[in-house]
Amino acid sequence: MSYQLLDAELRFLAWRDAQFAAISAQLEEAFPALLEDLSAQTARSSLVRIATSTFAQKKAAEEAVRRWAAQQLEQALIRAEAELEGAMLQVPGQLAIDSTLWDRVSAALPAMAGVGLIGASFAAIPAVISFATVSSTVLFFWSTSAISWPLLAIGAAGLGVATFTGSRSVELAHQKARAGLRARLHREAGRQVFALGLKPGTRCILNDIQAAVLRAGQNRLGGSADAVPA
Amino acid sequence: MLFLREVPPHVLEGVQSGLYKVTGSVVRDVSTGRGVAFLQETGVMDELARKALEGLGATLQGGFSPLGILDAVQNYKMTQQLAQVQLALGVLQGFQLANLAASGLGVGVSALGFAVMLQRLKGIEAHLGRIAASIERVTADRRADDIRMIFADIGTQLDIVDTLSARNRKHSAAEATERALATASGRLEAHFQRSAAALPEARVTLEDLEMLWSLAAAIRLCHEAGLRALCTIDELPAARELAMRRAQRFLELGNPLIPDALARMVAAEHTDPVAHAEARRAALPPAERLVSGMRDSVAAIGSQSDLVTELLERGVYGPDYLAALEEEEEAPLLMLAA
Numbered sequence: 252m253s254y255q256l257l258d259a260e261l262r263f264l265a266w267r268d269a270q271f272a273a274i275s276a277q278l279e280e281a282f283p284a285l286l287e288d289l290s291a292q293t294a295r296s297s298l299v300r301i302a303t304s305t306f307a308q309k310k311a312a313e314e315a316v317r318r319w320a321a322q323q324l325e326q327a328l329i330r331a332e333a334e335l336e337g338a339m340l341q342v343p344g345q346l347a348i349d350s351t352l353w354d355r356v357s358a359a360l361p362a363m364a365g366v367g368l369i370g371a372s373f374a375a376i377p378a379v380i381s382f383a384t385v386s387s388t389v390l391f392f393w394s395t396s397a398i399s400w401p402l403l404a405i406g407a408a409g410l411g412v413a414t415f416t417g418s419r420s421v422e423l424a425h426q427k428a429r430a431g432l433r434a435r436l437h438r439e440a441g442r443q444v445f446a447l448g449l450k451p452g453t454r455c456i457l458n459d460i461q462a463a464v465l466r467a468g469q470n471r472l473g474g475s476a477d478a479v480p481a
Numbered sequence: 482m483l484f485l486r487e488v489p490p491h492v493l494e495g496v497q498s499g500l501y502k503v504t505g506s507v508v509r510d511v512s513t514g515r516g517v518a519f520l521q522e523t524g525v526m527d528e529l530a531r532k533a534l535e536g537l538g539a540t541l542q543g544g545f546s547p548l549g550i551l552d553a554v555q556n557y558k559m560t561q562q563l564a565q566v567q568l569a570l571g572v573l574q575g576f577q578l579a580n581l582a583a584s585g586l587g588v589g590v591s592a593l594g595f596a597v598m599l600q601r602l603k604g605i606e607a608h609l610g611r612i613a614a615s616i617e618r619v620t621a622d623r624r625a626d627d628i629r630m631i632f633a634d635i636g637t638q639l640d641i642v643d644t645l646s647a648r649n650r651k652h653s654a655a656e657a658t659e660r661a662l663a664t665a666s667g668r669l670e671a672h673f674q675r676s677a678a679a680l681p682e683a684r685v686t687l688e689d690l691e692m693l694w695s696l697a698a699a700i701r702l703c704h705e706a707g708l709r710a711l712c713t714i715d716e717l718p719a720a721r722e723l724a725m726r727r728a729q730r731f732l733e734l735g736n737p738l739i740p741d742a743l744a745r746m747v748a749a750e751h752t753d754p755v756a757h758a759e760a761r762r763a764a765l766p767p768a769e770r771l772v773s774g775m776r777d778s779v780a781a782i783g784s785q786s787d788l789v790t791e792l793l794e795r796g797v798y799g800p801d802y803l804a805a806l807e808e809e810e811e812a813p814l815l816m817l818a819a
Contacts, residue, residue: 254505254507254725254728254783254784254786254787255514257728257729257732257779257780257783258504258780258783260732261732261776261779261780264735264736264776265776267739268739268740268741268769268772271739271740271741271742272740272741272744272765274741275741275744275745275761276762279754279758279761282754282758342514368681368739368742368745368746369742441752441753441754441757445754445757447751447752447753447754447757448752451681451745451746451749452681461741
């Protein structure tokens with residue numbers, strides 16, 4: 252193997268590392284908007300709904316997170332694809348038409364999932380996705396398996412008692428109920444997005460987006476290997 | 482010095498204009514990837530780096546934190562000659578003084594004297610000893626003891642290499658030493674892989690990253706010493722193979738390490754999103770230093786293979802080449818046209 256091959260492989264490792272750091276920073280920056288969305292959702296809900304409709308709360312929260320995650324995924328994919336194309340263009344001409352390079356880098360990519368964090372997500376993302384299809388594929392995954400919310404309703408019993416003990420008590424109960432639900436939603440969002448408080452490597456939206464970008468990159472490089480004439 | 486000369490203006494201009502790029506010790510044409518020249522550090526570079534470290538008041542022996550030093554270095558006005566080299570060639574872009582302190586700049590065949598190598602090995606060992614004491618899982622299974630024994634073996638081999646030129650049977654001694662260094666390096670690699678694989682299983686701290694850096698620095702030192710031993714006996718084909726294989730090994734060692742993942746593992750103890758984000762951002766620069774240090778090693782060691790190929794094609798005698806590096810008194814970097 253030549254030094255040029257090593258150098259090319261280093262470029263793609265640098266691409267992977269830059270994408271992962273950018274995705275983390277992107278999600279951290281966008282996370283407050285998600286929390287605001289969930290807070291607004293709580294504020295809009297009627298007390299009766301907060302107290303009784305577990306299914307409705309759960310569905311609304313899931314939808315808000317899924318919508319937010321889809322936006323983040325789209326942004327991450329656009330950036331990753333553009334930067335991968337840029338990295339591929341920087342490969343010197345003679346090396347770029349040598350399928351050995353693409354075979355090597357593509358073969359090395361499964362190990363690129365790295366130590367610890369995205370292994371479970373990487374294994375869960377279908378191997379055949381591309382930058383063009385990854386978004387819908389991952390969204391399908393999120394809608395069926397990955398995002399699973401606990402019960403969110405706070406229970407009607409306490410509120411029911413408060414409702415009959417005077418208007419001031421009712422107002423306090425309203426505020427307390429909404430604050431409680433909001434806190435639970437925020438905490439759950441932290442778990443869903445960043446796996447906060449969970450074992451390292453647990454599937455979460457951040458890990459899934461990083462894994463999806465890596466899979467799509469792997470297949471883009473693999474496609475380059477296939478495109479080189481024998 | 483027929484083969485080495487000062488870096489000419491057109492190469493400097495090419496690098497400055499972006500026409501050429503320096504990767505490892507090779508100056509390449511950006512558009513074609515073709516090597517146009519090889520850079521080679523001399524003994525002057527080692528001396529300058531030593532002064533720079535003294536200026537920082539932060540030597541390995543002084544117990545500095547390798548992954549925490551870069552910000553200070555970037556703001557530090559290096560000696561005039563080093564600054565000129567840096568401006569002229571961009572060789573030191575992303576320059577890690579911590580790596581330099583441990584194993585030299587890594588441009589070409591190492592110009593470090595073996596006494597200096599031994600001193601640096603002891604520095605790495607001392608640093609490792611300090612951080613190992615704070616990493617419970619390292620000491621729990623007696624790995625720290627094993628690492629100390631490996632370092633003792635490496636020190637012995639450096640002593641032998643240091644006296645190679647005075648030996649009657651220098652070929653056999655050099656070959657045996659190179660093998661012993663490769664064995665020690667392999668054992669350190671096993672420790673490195675084990676430490677890296679264990680990261681997700683426990684609370685990760687910056688000391689864990691420094692542990693990995695220290696092991697990587699020692700592996701790199703083994704390689705530089707082994708390569709130099711082979712050059713001392715003019716075993717250049719073997720040196721070429723060794724460099725390429727070692728570069729590949731470094732690539733494989735560093736491949737699973739992702740700075741963002743390492744930083745997130747350090748931040749994992751925080752359950753509040755704001756605190757988690759702050760901790761991740763704080764841990765990211767040292768994690769990037771660890772990983773980029775390993776990637777720099779891949780580039781530096783891999784390009785040694787091309788350099789040695791060039792020496793072979795020119796019929797350069799290995800010991801003459803090393804002597805030229807030691808005799809140079811002014812230029813920290815010389816060039817070999819490709």
